[in-house]
Amino acid sequence: MSRIGKLPVNIPDGVKIDISDDNVVTVKGKLGELSQKINKDIKLEIDGNTINLKRPSDSKEHKSFHGLYRVLVNNMIIGVSEGFEKKLEVIGVGYRATANGQLLELNVGYSHPIILQLPDEVKVDVQQEKRQNAFITFKSSDKQLVGEVAAKVRSFRKPEPYKGKGIRYVGEYVRKKVGKAAAE
Numbered sequence: 001m002s003r004i005g006k007l008p009v010n011i012p013d014g015v016k017i018d019i020s021d022d023n024v025v026t027v028k029g030k031l032g033e034l035s036q037k038i039n040k041d042i043k044l045e046i047d048g049n050t051i052n053l054k055r056p057s058d059s060k061e062h063k064s065f066h067g068l069y070r071v072l073v074n075n076m077i078i079g080v081s082e083g084f085e086k087k088l089e090v091i092g093v094g095y096r097a098t099a100n101g102q103l104l105e106l107n108v109g110y111s112h113p114i115i116l117q118l119p120d121e122v123k124v125d126v127q128q129e130k131r132q133n134a135f136i137t138f139k140s141s142d143k144q145l146v147g148e149v150a151a152k153v154r155s156f157r158k159p160e161p162y163k164g165k166g167i168r169y170v171g172e173y174v175r176k177k178v179g180k181a182a183a184e
Contacts, residue, residue, distance in 0.1 A: 004071060022037075080141050084139070
């Protein structure tokens with residue numbers, strides 16, 4: 001049995017789950033509503049405050065779907081009850097970030113600012129003080145969407161290995177290389 005798939009998913013108070021006939025799971029909570037289509041072979045059983053996922057056989061395909069859909073349902077429940085967040089740090093002289101509604105403007109060493117239109121489901125917050133690095137925080141109930149947006153913003157200027165300038169996740173370690181002067 002799948003070690004992840006066999007674990008029950010706990011349903012916190014204030015979260016409603018609806019399973020339609022065509023295997024679409026809809027989760028509603030205080031932070032929003034998410035839905036996910038589940039493979040027709042995987043069966044969901046709601047038992048009080050827990051959900052159990054069952055698979056029909058031990059085939060490789062069913063085993064992989066079993067763990068995958070259990071994690072997706074769990075992430076939807078956590079998302080609508082607590083939410084997810086990713087934090088980025090903008091490091092570099094003259095590098096700035098500003099947020100205006102759903103527009104994120106980045107000045108990261110190019111000849112022009114980068115302006116990114118964020119999805120409505122993602123909330124952005126930028127904290128920047130004088131002579132300090134900017135911190136960008138993305139919050140949403142959809143874990144996959146938050147990760148995609150953070151990865152897209154990071155891709156505009158990845159941290160470089162010589163000085164460490166760029167956009168990185170908070171807590172990310174960037175291994176620095178020694179420059180030309182060390183070769184002598």
